[in-house]
Amino acid sequence: MLDALTVAISVAALALAAWCGHAAWRDQPTKDWHFIGMAVVTVLVLAQLVVGLVKLARGEKPDEGAVIFVAYLLGAFAAVPAAGMLSLTERTKWGSVTVAAGAVVLAVLEVRLYDIWGTTGA
Amino acid sequence: MPDTTTAAPAGRTRLVSGPGLLLVWLYGVMVVGAVSRSAYQISTEFDRAPLAYALSAAAALAYAFITYSLVRGGETARRAALVCCAAELAGVLAVGVWTLVRPDSFPDATVWSQFGMGYLFIPVILPITGMLWLRKKR
Numbered sequence: 388m389l390d391a392l393t394v395a396i397s398v399a400a401l402a403l404a405a406w407c408g409h410a411a412w413r414d415q416p417t418k419d420w421h422f423i424g425m426a427v428v429t430v431l432v433l434a435q436l437v438v439g440l441v442k443l444a445r446g447e448k449p450d451e452g453a454v455i456f457v458a459y460l461l462g463a464f465a466a467v468p469a470a471g472m473l474s475l476t477e478r479t480k481w482g483s484v485t486v487a488a489g490a491v492v493l494a495v496l497e498v499r500l501y502d503i504w505g506t507t508g509a
Numbered sequence: 510m511p512d513t514t515t516a517a518p519a520g521r522t523r524l525v526s527g528p529g530l531l532l533v534w535l536y537g538v539m540v541v542g543a544v545s546r547s548a549y550q551i552s553t554e555f556d557r558a559p560l561a562y563a564l565s566a567a568a569a570l571a572y573a574f575i576t577y578s579l580v581r582g583g584e585t586a587r588r589a590a591l592v593c594c595a596a597e598l599a600g601v602l603a604v605g606v607w608t609l610v611r612p613d614s615f616p617d618a619t620v621w622s623q624f625g626m627g628y629l630f631i632p633v634i635l636p637i638t639g640m641l642w643l644r645k646k647r
Binding site for chain 2: 466485
């Protein structure tokens with residue numbers, strides 16, 4: 388479950404990055420549709436956060452330790468909404484660039500999360 | 510009606526606009542990364558690699574200060590951020606070379622190890638773009 392979510396979030400994050408990058412390339416700020424995209428990604432990450440915490444509560448152990456695992460879960464959860472809020476204050480293409488960068492960072496965090504959880508969680 | 514609560518005082522250069530927005534977001538990411546890394550390392554096993562962990566803490570301080578300066582804006586903050594970016598670049602380069610030449614000094618990585626490879630090389634890209642941006646806003 389966790390692995391499937393991690394892959395899904397990485398793909399969704401990269402798609403969001405490409406989408407907002409395209410908007411920036413066309414010199415456009417983030418629009419309503421982009422925010423819906425960000426909301427979809429955020430819901431997925433929230434699901435990952437819940438699944439991760441439930442797994443911990445059941446006694447499953449991440450390879451690199453529970454504290455680091457939770458820290459990365461929270462970081463991944465905050466990445467896209469934080470960039471989205473910043474893009475609301477900057478109604479130019481730079482708002483779109485920032486969201487794209489946020490989505491790329493999220494994808495990287497997902498790879499790290501996959502490593503941190505290790506092979507124990509199938 | 511003038512907005513007295515959120516707008517910067519008249520004459521204070523706004524640094525968080527255009528490319529500055531991306532810059533402040535990335536600095537925010539590095540603050541979270543460096544602060545959480547050094548807090549975790551220092552609170553759990555400081556004796557294992559005191560040098561690496563102290564350097565991560567120094568990096569965290571630099572990132573926090575630069576982020577604050579960028580958000581605050583104004584000429585004084587701009588200059589302070591410029592000096593800190595230069596110090597940050599010097600730190601990244603020094604620690605980067607150091608980790609390559611004497612890896613045995615670092616039982617654990619720092620934020621700046623291998624020029625910030627563990628952080629997508631953002632640590633070496635950030636201060637350079639930061640300095641370019643801050644010079645442009647003069």
